[in-house]
Amino acid sequence: MAIEHSNPIFLAPAPGGHNPELMLSAVLHLMSHYTAGSDDAGGCVKLASVIERHLKALASLPDLAPVLSATCAQLSEQWASEVERNLHEQEKTNFLSRIMARARTAPSVA
Secondary structure, eight states: OOOOTTSGGGSOOOTTOOOHHHHHHHHHHHHHHHHHHOBTTBOOHHHHHHHHHHHHHHHTOTTSOHHHHHHHHHHHHHHHHHHHHHHHHHHHHHHHHHHHHHHHHSOOOO
């Protein structure tokens, strides 16, 4: 499948400039993947972290409308909380898995 490079999404912004529309498009795409890929154990921590960084970068753009900047800043904080929560859940799960694995491999005393 050939990629059509004449599509406006592939056009480079002005040197030194920012392309908030492209960044916003990317973060929305990442969010949809996070939601689609989540299961009962929670979402991917790496993906949540990338989403948080994109939102933080968007919030810091000087040309972004104030309402979008504030929304991105608020969402960035919420995604940072999601990353922290998932990291703690993974640590608990990993710790429990290690304990259970040791219990299974330990020789039984009879």
